[in-house]
Each structure stands twice: as structure tokens, then as C-alpha cells.
Amino acid sequence: MNYETVIGLEVHVELLTKSKVFCGCSTEFGGEPNTHCCPICLGMPGVLPVTNKKAVEYAIKAGLALNCEIAAYSKFDRKNYFYPDLPKAYQISQYDLPIARNGYIEIEVDGKTRRIGITRVHLEEDAGKLIHEEGKNNSLVDLNRTGVPLIEIVSEPDIRSPEEAWLYLNKLKSILQYIEVSDCKMEEGSLRCDVNISIRREGVDKFGTKVEIKNLGSFKAVRRSLEYEEKRQREVIEEGGELIQETRRWDEVRGVTVSMRNKEEAHDYRYFPEPDLVPMVLDKDWIAEIKANLPELPDARKERYVKEFGLPAYDAGVLTSSKALSDFYEECISHYHDPKVVSNWVMVEMMGLLNEKGMEVEQIKFKPEQLAAMLRMMDQGTISGKIAKEVFRDMFETGEDPEVIVKRKGLVQISDEKELERIATKVIEQNQKSVQDYKNGKQKALGFLVGQMMKETRGKANPQMVNEILKKLLG
Amino acid sequence: MEIYRLTIHEAHELLKKREISCEELTKALFDRIKSVDEKIRAYITLDEEGALQKSREVDKRKDFTNPLTGVPVAIKDNICTEGLKTTCASKILENFIPPYDATLSVRLKSRDAVILGKTNMDEFAMGSSTENSAFFATRNPWDTTRVPGGSSGGSAAAVAADECIFAIGSDTGGSIRQPAGYCGVVGMKPTYGRVSRYGLVAYASSLDQIGPITKDVTDCAMVLNAIAGRDIMDSTSADIPVPDYTLSLKPDVSGMKIGIPREYFGEGIDAEVREAVLNAAKVFEKMGASCEEISLPHTEYALWAYYIIAPAEASSNLARYDGIRYGVRAKDYEDLIDLYKKTRSEGFGAEVKRRIMLGTYALSSGYYDAYYLKAQKVRTLVKRDFDQAFKKYDFILCPTAPTVAFKIGENTDDPLKMYMNDVCTIPVNMAGLPGISLPCGFSGNMPIGLQIIGRPFDEPTILQAAYAFEQATEYHLKKPCIDSDTASSGEQKCDKEPDAGKGVIA
Known part of the structure; x- marks a missing residue:
């Protein structure tokens, strides 16, 4: 029997505003617990929220970059539930009138373009963190994160495999980084992802019983949990069992999902319009202005690399997959005449070393113009290609100028x-x-x-x- | 005259001329409080030290340009005052000292008003008698066996008993106007958005509004001048210019059109109240205004819609009192859920629990459309009734409450009967309009409140009408007779038989 997998993703992304969404506190990550707080984000009696315009702008920007329609009229709602990391006992979120809806992202699967629908993008506030101390019978509350602006991006159930989910996430992250609304660091919690997955017999229209998976710490975990879950669901059905609608928790160590709660135990959030904030009328001219100022997005940049630089589509795809990498590359070619040569060095030597050391592009010690300088030394015959590799490795480790390295190591080419x-x-x-x-x-x-x-x-x-x-x- | 009896404008004149010092005035008020508050119990917290210190600073500065400078004020205990306990008359906030000021407090402090203390109220402003205070009931200065009204009962009683020069209250469904009416003083609920709510502990956010409770209409205009206006801390505060409200204090209503809604004179309205209000209409007619009976057909639904919307918002607003970060936490608990349950069971009183349950139910999945959404539609209809009326009429005249102040304990076992007390004031909150209550007669010894309702942000018109009425009558000059002050000072004259007709101009 053949089954089709149906996946939808809910991604929460922290916005890169300097201050929180409803008060003036800093959004900076880290900091001593409970130091980025004020009466407003602490939910003290009598305080009121005031919307950070920048956060709304970033949400609109994200909506536009994800090909969404932007609402002319939008409002906030309260999502009510008790938890110690939520000081007001409600989260200011958006229920029926999100800032953006009906968009899509395109991913490439086996050389073909697949369009994944975006149901909605809405703005809300983050909750704080609970710290459970080992061996102690209590929990500590850190409210630094409370009130940091978040957007929730909900996909349509258009994703058909764990691989597609992985591609979707990478593409989404890339787009959000390009438009500079979020740094999307999963390890710092600035990108979080919940997934919904169900399976159905091939050819059947009706969706199967869906399961939500939580506690996903990396894109890899998303893929692995989905692979596990689609297999588990198939086995349940094939053994004549019945799936139940439930929330399951991904256990990274054991590589399995474990039931957390079923549908009956689900919360009733009692959403209602936030009376402390007036509805937002999103000005057309403002939206147009944000749209006009959108930077080049990854797909457009990839196309340009192929057309202008004559790079193979694959290389262009790799180089544009992350904004940091692509920016590094562009900076480099602004100092060096041959994009193809730079592309080879970036993709082979640089990415090789990054992988080897488990580093991010942002952590690279040398500057793009230093790579360009090294390439020129090759052209001028000062160093050979072979020596250049040695110089590059040294430059990667020390961040020193290639001239300095060549001199220090006595690597000048003998052309006498x-x-x-x-x-x-x-x-x-x-x-x-x-x-x-x-x-x-x-x-x-x-x-x-x-x-x-x-x-x-x-x-x-x-x-x-x-x-x-x-x-x-x-x- | 004893200086504690002064109005703001009287006190201001004397302070300006240095005929009295601010310290003298403040001391006189604390003496007054010490002599009568045992009977009235208007205050939860007194700040004698802070007030006297402030009064000396004001005397030193010698700048009495602003009419509120050096004038002693009482603030309802649901408005945050930095460093001064703010309990909302609830056990759950019994020990809460806000580290910040409400915008209202900032505005009063910046004008150097002297804050005497915090007044009693129904817990979290939920009630119409101040009997729902977790600490004690406040008594009506006109008859201490009766309630002062609520929820701003402490503020209204403090003004009526001359335990302050003026007071601040909050009004969600009548909580300024009804106690002002019951205590024979002036109370105004401004238009929703006219006064910042920042630092007012929320009961029902879309209905709450802060306003003055004063000894006369002139004082009301002076206080409104100080507290009205846009506040960047409150998104729902209106960005509409604030006029000088004292310019509206003209004894002239000639040519004005007054609507008298028949729905406010029907069943449940006391005959004497009805008579006093209709009598007031005659006063206006004598001054050259014209009165016509009108209909606000959705009035009867307003009360019931209010008891969906207000509790719904309250259930969410009060969810933060969980004993985790501030306030009182239950002592023994098993786990997190138990901590929540015990803290909230012990911390909230019966009426607060009742409204939290009502509101939680109304917002529950599957009931939202039938209750909350429906109530919002009713709200729109109520507002539309007023919009229609204001196309033709300059203001609306009706009773503030169906009866005069009732006996303590009379309605405590019957919440529905208690809710009916706000039947005349609730529609005004639902429509977000300004309303003022001022005395217009007596039933026996008890004052009757006249309510004047205006267009949104048209406080000037209702102040003008109220001022004209006040100038034409003498009800506001009558003072309650508090037993102990006849004993302590021979000066006070008690009117044994107030005559409702006496004040009307011939």
C-alpha cells in the first residue's frame, strides 16, 4: 500500500527590533535573568501595552517577502492561559485578522519547483523562560524574553515529505535573513518550529488524523522526527490500529516521538479582541514603501548569479542559500574581477573549512577583500595555486593579510x-x-x-x- | 467655615492669597479624617507623613498658579501610586506597593496636589455599594446605615464627608456617577479615551475610565483640565485637544435641546427619584432650554450585555493575579496548579470570583458567538441609539440611579438586584460617552442624583448644563450631618428636614 505524507509547519521567529513589542525594554539575547524587564512586560497591575511600530513593519516586510496579501485592517487578540512564564496570563497575539495571509514559498525538489502555501503571518509577543534547576524542587522564572516580538508563520498542508519540510525551512530562514527581520538562530531560540503530520492512502482526498510534534531543536531534528513519525503512522495503520489526534514530543536522544497530550486535553485559549490596543489600519502607502525597499531575495539573487556571472545553477544556489555567505561572496567579487574563480574558492576551500570546523560564515576571521588580495597575488605570480591553499588555511585561522602570511612563512614564489x-x-x-x-x-x-x-x-x-x-x- | 469644607476653587483662592497655608489645610483634613472616618471608613490607606511633607514643600515653593497646587486629594485604591500601597480592596493585592505611578498620579503630582491617601472601593471595582471591599464597608455620610454606592464609594463618601477637597474615582458601569449620586456630590465619567488609563488597575478595559468626584461642578471642570489628554502610554487615549473646561462654566442653557429618554423612568425607578429628575427638567426649561421625551430602545439590553463584556474582559485582566510575582501567595500548595487554585481561592472575594466565572464561560469555545459576540452587537445598537438622539439633542437628562442609597446588607444576597443599580449608568459606558451626576433633590434625608449625558468628547456641554443647574439650585450646598462632628464642633448645622423643592428657582 502506498501512502502520501501531509505536513504543515508552524514557525515562530523572533524579530530583530531593538525594543520589545509592547514596551521599551531591550530585546538583547542573554543578560542576567530579569534585567530586561519593566512593569509593562512584567504584567504588573494597571500597565498597558503600546505597539512597537518597527515590529509591525517587520511583520509586514516578512509578509511581503513571503508573497502574502497584507491586511488593510488588523487587530490584536488575547490568548488566555496560565503559565509562570506568561506574566499577564494571556499572550497578546492575533486571531482572526493577521497582518498577512495567502502567500507562498518556492522550493526546489529534484530539479522541480514546488510551491508551498503560507496560510498566515501574524505578530505576537514571546513568553519568558522557566529554568529548572537540577535536583531542586522548584523552577526559576526569567522574563527577559517576555514581550520580544515574534511572528508566527503557518504553512498550508502542502508539504509532502520530510525532505520538503527541510527545504522549506531552509528557504524560509534564508528569506527572513535576507530581509533582515530575524537572525533565525534555532540554538538561541530565535527560530522555533512545530510540525503537523498525517498520512493518507495515495489518491484519497481526505486528510488523515494529524499529529503535532513539539520540542524540535534543529532543522535536522525536524526532518528526523518527521521521518520517524511517518513510519510510525504507517505501521499503526498497517497493523490495523487507529491514529489519534494528539501532540507528541520529539525525544532527540532516543530518536522517537512520545505522546504529550491528546485532543481532549487541548487548551481552550478563549481568544477575544485585545481591548487595550486599538485596531491597526495599515496604510497602503506605508505598505508600498516597505515593498519598494525590500532587498533582493534569494531566488532573484540566484538568477542574477547565473545570468551575470555565468555561474552554474547549482553553484548559484549554494552561494545564495544564506545571506551571510552570499554577502561575503558579493563583497569579494567587488574586489576581484572573476566571479567564477571567487565562487570556486568560496565553495570549495572556504565552505570546506567551515564544515571542518563547524563554523558559520559570520565567524570567519578574514575579510572578503583579503581573499581578493590573495587571488591577485596568485595572478601576479607571487604565489602559486598550491601555496595559495596553504595561505588560505592560514588566513582562515589567523585572519592575517595574505601578504603578511606569505612573508612570515617565506612563501613568495621563486620566479627568478x-x-x-x-x-x-x-x-x-x-x-x-x-x-x-x-x-x-x-x-x-x-x-x-x-x-x-x-x-x-x-x-x-x-x-x-x-x-x-x-x-x-x-x- | 472650617477649611476642610472648602472646594478646590475656594481653597485655591485662599492658598494663593496666603490666607491659609497648604500645611494648615492638609492638617485640617487629617484632623477631620481622624474625627469622622471611624464612622465613614472611606480610606484604606492614609499617607499623613507624605502628605504633610508635600504640603511643606508646596508652601516653600509659593507658586500657586495651578488651581490644584496644594489641594488635598483622595485617590481610589485601584489607581497606582508609586511607593504607596494600592490594594484594589482585594486580599490578593493586600501588600502591593507599585514601583510606578499611574498617569493620573503623575498628572496630579506634577500639579502639586497633595495626596492624602487611597480610598475604599468594591474589590477590583466590581460592585455598586463598596460592600465588596475585602477589608470593610464604607458608610454613606448622609446615613451611616446606608451604602455610599460603588464602586468608588470611598472616594464619594470622602468628598461628601469633607475628608478631602476632591477625589478621583473610576467608572466602568457607573462607579463614579452612582456613588456621587448616592452621596450628593458631583461625579463625572469622561468620554472613553479622554483620561489615560495607564496605571488604573483594569477591571474591564474597554469600559474603564477615570474621573473626578468633587463638591461642585466648577471643581469638576478644574480637575478634568488637569487629568484629560493624550498619553503615549495608553493606546486607547484619544489624540484630541483638551479645551479649558472652566470656560464652559456659564449659567446658560438657553436654546439647548434636551432629550429625556422614557426607558430611564420605567419600572424599578423610585417615584421620588423620577419626580426630582423631572423637576430638574423644569429647571432647565425655566432657563430657556427645551425638553422632549425620547426613546433609546436598546436600553433594556445594555445591562445584560454589560454583564457579558465586563466579566469577559475581567476574567482575562485578573488572570495575572496568580501569586507568582507579586501580591499574596497561598501558604501551602502541592504543585503549580494547586498554587494557582489556592492563591486565587483565598485571594479573591465572592463577587470577583462570580464575574471571573461568568466571563470565562462567556469566552469559552463554543459559547463565544452566543455570548461575547452577541453582547458586542448589542453594544453597537446601544451606541447607535445615542448617536441618533444626539443628532437632535444637545444632551440627555435622566436619573443616575433608580433609587437613593440603600441599606447596608440590603442587596448583598441578591446579585441581580444589586446589578440593577447600574441600569441608568451602564449604557453610557457601553457607548463610551461622557456623563456627569450632580445632586437634584432629596428623598427623605438621602440625596438624589441627576445624570447628564453628552456627545463623545463634548464634556464642555454637560459641564455647562450641570453648572447652570447648580447655579439655579442649592442642593449642592447641603451637607450631611455626621453625628460625631456635631459633638466635636458646634459649627456644623444639620438640616433635619431637607426640602427637595427649596432649591428650585422661582
Whole structure:
């Protein structure tokens, strides 16, 4: 029996505003517990929220970048529930009139473009954090995060595989980073994701019973949990069992989902319009202005790389997948004439080292113009391609200028003809057998002699000149 | 005359001329409080030290340009005062000292008013008699066996008993106007959005409004001048210019059209109340205004819609009192849920619990449309009734409450009967309109309140009408007779038989 998987994602993203969404407190991550708080975000008696316009702007920006319609009239609602990380015992959120709705994201699956619908994007406030101390019978409350602006991005149930979910998340993250509304750091909680998954027999229109999965700490966890869950659901059905609508928790260590609560235990949030805030009339001109100022988005940038720089689609896709990487690349080519050469260095050497060290582009110590300078040193014959790799690694580790590294390590290429002739003569003397082979027509022997010269010069000899000089001396 | 009996404008004149000092005035009020508050019990918290210190500062500064400077005020205990306990008359906030001021407090302080203390109220402003205070009931200065009304009963009683020069209250369904009416003083609920709500502990956010309770209409205009206006801390405060309300104090209503809604004179309205209000209409007619009977057909539904909307908002507003961060926490609890349950069971009184339950139910999934949404539609209809009327009439005249102040304990076992007390005031909150109550007669010894309702942000017109009526009558000059002050001072004359007709101009 064939089954089709149906997945929908709910992604919460913290916005990069300087102050919180309903008060003036800092949104900075970290900080001593309960230091980024005031009577308003602490929910003290009598205080009132005032909406941060920047947060609304960022939500509109996100809506536009996700191809949504922006509401002309939007309002906030209260979502009521008791929990110690929620000081007012309600979250100011949006219920029936979100800022944006009916958008989409395009992802590439097996070379084909798939469009995943975005149901809605709404603005709300974050809750605080509970800290459970090991071995203690109490919990501590940190309200620094309370009131940090969040947008919730709800997808349509258009996703058909864990792989697509993974691609969707990467694309979403990339778009939000491009428009600079969020840093989308899952490890700092600035991007969080819940998923809904159900399966149904192929050809059946009706959705199967859906399960919500929580506690997903990384995109990898999202993919793994979905893979686990689609298999689990298939097994339940094939064994003649019945799925129940429930919320399950992903156990990262065991690699399984565990039931948290079922539908009957679900909360009744008693949503109603927030009376402390007047409804928002979102001015058309303002929306148009935000739209006009949207930066280039990843898909457009990828297309430009292919067209303008002649990069292969795959390379363009990799380079534009993250804004930080793409910005690094662009900065580099503004200092160097050949985009293709830069692309090779960025994709092979730089990304290789990043992967090896488990680092992010933001953590790179050297500047794009330093890479450009190194490439120019290659062009000028100051260093060879081989030496360049060594210089690059050093630059990656120390952040020093390539000139400094070359000098420090004595890596300047030997292009002095006399010096090279002296070394060539020595190599010829010591390798008469190879000389003989070469003279007998074995081209390979020349390679060996070149290698010997490189060895002699610790790789610093100008390879082109070495070739020429050897050929000349060997007649 | 004893200086504690002064109005704001009288006190201001004397302070300005240095005929009295602010310290003298403040001391006189604390003496007055010490002599009568045992009987009235208007205050929850007194700040004698702070007030006297402030009064000396004011005397030193010698700048009495602003009419409120150096004038002693009592503030309802649901308005935050930095460093001064703000309990909302609830056990759950028994120990709560706000680290911030309400905008109202900031505005009074910036004008150097002297804050005497915080007045008693129905717990979280839920009630019409001040009997729902978790601490004690306040008594009506005109008859201490009766309630002062509520929920701003402490503020109204303090003004009536001359335990302050003026007071501040809050009004969600009549909580300024009804106690002002019951205590024979002037109380105004301004238009929703006219006065900032920042720091007013929320009961029902879409209905709550802060306003003055004063000894006469002139004082009311002076206080409104100080407290009205846009506040960036309150998104629902209106960005509409604040006129000088004292310019409306003209004894002239000639040519004005007055609507008298028949729905406010029907069943349940006491005959003497009806007579006094209709008598007031005649006063206006004599001054050149014209009165016509009108209909506000959705009036009868307003009360019931209010008892959906207000509790719904309250159930959410009061959810924050969980014993986690401030206020009182239950002592013994098993786990988090138990902590919530015990704290809230012990911390809230019966009426508050009743409204939290009503509101929670009304917002519950599956009931929202039938209750909350329906009530909002009723609200729109109520507002539309008024909009229609105001196309033709300059203001509306009706009773403030169906009866005069009732006996303590009379309605405590019958919440529905208690709710009926607000039947004349609730529609005004539902429509967000300004309304003022002022004395217009007596039933026996008990004052009767006249309510004047105006267009949104048209406080000037209702102040003008109220001032004209006050100038034409003498009801506001009558003072209650509090037993102990006849004993302590021979000066006070008690009117044994107030005559409702006496004040009407011939």
C-alpha cells in the first residue's frame, strides 16, 4: 500500500527590533535573568501595552517577502492561559485578522519547483523562560524574553515529505535573513518550529488524523522526527490500529516521538479582541514603501548569479542559500574581477573549512577583500595555486593579510630565472634516469622532474617557469 | 467655615492669597479624617507623613498658579501610586506597593496636589455599594446605615464627608456617577479615551475610565483640565485637544435641546427619584432650554450585555493575579496548579470570583458567538441609539440611579438586584460617552442624583448644563450631618428636614 505524507509547519521567529513589542525594554539575547524587564512586560497591575511600530513593519516586510496579501485592517487578540512564564496570563497575539495571509514559498525538489502555501503571518509577543534547576524542587522564572516580538508563520498542508519540510525551512530562514527581520538562530531560540503530520492512502482526498510534534531543536531534528513519525503512522495503520489526534514530543536522544497530550486535553485559549490596543489600519502607502525597499531575495539573487556571472545553477544556489555567505561572496567579487574563480574558492576551500570546523560564515576571521588580495597575488605570480591553499588555511585561522602570511612563512614564489636555472641544473644532475626517459619520449618523466623542483623549492617555484626552464635545459 | 469644607476653587483662592497655608489645610483634613472616618471608613490607606511633607514643600515653593497646587486629594485604591500601597480592596493585592505611578498620579503630582491617601472601593471595582471591599464597608455620610454606592464609594463618601477637597474615582458601569449620586456630590465619567488609563488597575478595559468626584461642578471642570489628554502610554487615549473646561462654566442653557429618554423612568425607578429628575427638567426649561421625551430602545439590553463584556474582559485582566510575582501567595500548595487554585481561592472575594466565572464561560469555545459576540452587537445598537438622539439633542437628562442609597446588607444576597443599580449608568459606558451626576433633590434625608449625558468628547456641554443647574439650585450646598462632628464642633448645622423643592428657582 502506498501512502502520501501531509505536513504543515508552524514557525515562530523572533524579530530583530531593538525594543520589545509592547514596551521599551531591550530585546538583547542573554543578560542576567530579569534585567530586561519593566512593569509593562512584567504584567504588573494597571500597565498597558503600546505597539512597537518597527515590529509591525517587520511583520509586514516578512509578509511581503513571503508573497502574502497584507491586511488593510488588523487587530490584536488575547490568548488566555496560565503559565509562570506568561506574566499577564494571556499572550497578546492575533486571531482572526493577521497582518498577512495567502502567500507562498518556492522550493526546489529534484530539479522541480514546488510551491508551498503560507496560510498566515501574524505578530505576537514571546513568553519568558522557566529554568529548572537540577535536583531542586522548584523552577526559576526569567522574563527577559517576555514581550520580544515574534511572528508566527503557518504553512498550508502542502508539504509532502520530510525532505520538503527541510527545504522549506531552509528557504524560509534564508528569506527572513535576507530581509533582515530575524537572525533565525534555532540554538538561541530565535527560530522555533512545530510540525503537523498525517498520512493518507495515495489518491484519497481526505486528510488523515494529524499529529503535532513539539520540542524540535534543529532543522535536522525536524526532518528526523518527521521521518520517524511517518513510519510510525504507517505501521499503526498497517497493523490495523487507529491514529489519534494528539501532540507528541520529539525525544532527540532516543530518536522517537512520545505522546504529550491528546485532543481532549487541548487548551481552550478563549481568544477575544485585545481591548487595550486599538485596531491597526495599515496604510497602503506605508505598505508600498516597505515593498519598494525590500532587498533582493534569494531566488532573484540566484538568477542574477547565473545570468551575470555565468555561474552554474547549482553553484548559484549554494552561494545564495544564506545571506551571510552570499554577502561575503558579493563583497569579494567587488574586489576581484572573476566571479567564477571567487565562487570556486568560496565553495570549495572556504565552505570546506567551515564544515571542518563547524563554523558559520559570520565567524570567519578574514575579510572578503583579503581573499581578493590573495587571488591577485596568485595572478601576479607571487604565489602559486598550491601555496595559495596553504595561505588560505592560514588566513582562515589567523585572519592575517595574505601578504603578511606569505612573508612570515617565506612563501613568495621563486620566479627568478637564474635561480630556477640553478635549481633545474641541480635536479637534472641528480636525476639522470628521468632525463634519459624524457629524451626517449616519456612525457611523464618531465612531470617527475617538475615535482623534484617543487620539492627542492618547498613548492615555491613558479610552476609555469619551471616547465619552460626544464624543457629549455633538456633541449 | 472650617477649611476642610472648602472646594478646590475656594481653597485655591485662599492658598494663593496666603490666607491659609497648604500645611494648615492638609492638617485640617487629617484632623477631620481622624474625627469622622471611624464612622465613614472611606480610606484604606492614609499617607499623613507624605502628605504633610508635600504640603511643606508646596508652601516653600509659593507658586500657586495651578488651581490644584496644594489641594488635598483622595485617590481610589485601584489607581497606582508609586511607593504607596494600592490594594484594589482585594486580599490578593493586600501588600502591593507599585514601583510606578499611574498617569493620573503623575498628572496630579506634577500639579502639586497633595495626596492624602487611597480610598475604599468594591474589590477590583466590581460592585455598586463598596460592600465588596475585602477589608470593610464604607458608610454613606448622609446615613451611616446606608451604602455610599460603588464602586468608588470611598472616594464619594470622602468628598461628601469633607475628608478631602476632591477625589478621583473610576467608572466602568457607573462607579463614579452612582456613588456621587448616592452621596450628593458631583461625579463625572469622561468620554472613553479622554483620561489615560495607564496605571488604573483594569477591571474591564474597554469600559474603564477615570474621573473626578468633587463638591461642585466648577471643581469638576478644574480637575478634568488637569487629568484629560493624550498619553503615549495608553493606546486607547484619544489624540484630541483638551479645551479649558472652566470656560464652559456659564449659567446658560438657553436654546439647548434636551432629550429625556422614557426607558430611564420605567419600572424599578423610585417615584421620588423620577419626580426630582423631572423637576430638574423644569429647571432647565425655566432657563430657556427645551425638553422632549425620547426613546433609546436598546436600553433594556445594555445591562445584560454589560454583564457579558465586563466579566469577559475581567476574567482575562485578573488572570495575572496568580501569586507568582507579586501580591499574596497561598501558604501551602502541592504543585503549580494547586498554587494557582489556592492563591486565587483565598485571594479573591465572592463577587470577583462570580464575574471571573461568568466571563470565562462567556469566552469559552463554543459559547463565544452566543455570548461575547452577541453582547458586542448589542453594544453597537446601544451606541447607535445615542448617536441618533444626539443628532437632535444637545444632551440627555435622566436619573443616575433608580433609587437613593440603600441599606447596608440590603442587596448583598441578591446579585441581580444589586446589578440593577447600574441600569441608568451602564449604557453610557457601553457607548463610551461622557456623563456627569450632580445632586437634584432629596428623598427623605438621602440625596438624589441627576445624570447628564453628552456627545463623545463634548464634556464642555454637560459641564455647562450641570453648572447652570447648580447655579439655579442649592442642593449642592447641603451637607450631611455626621453625628460625631456635631459633638466635636458646634459649627456644623444639620438640616433635619431637607426640602427637595427649596432649591428650585422661582
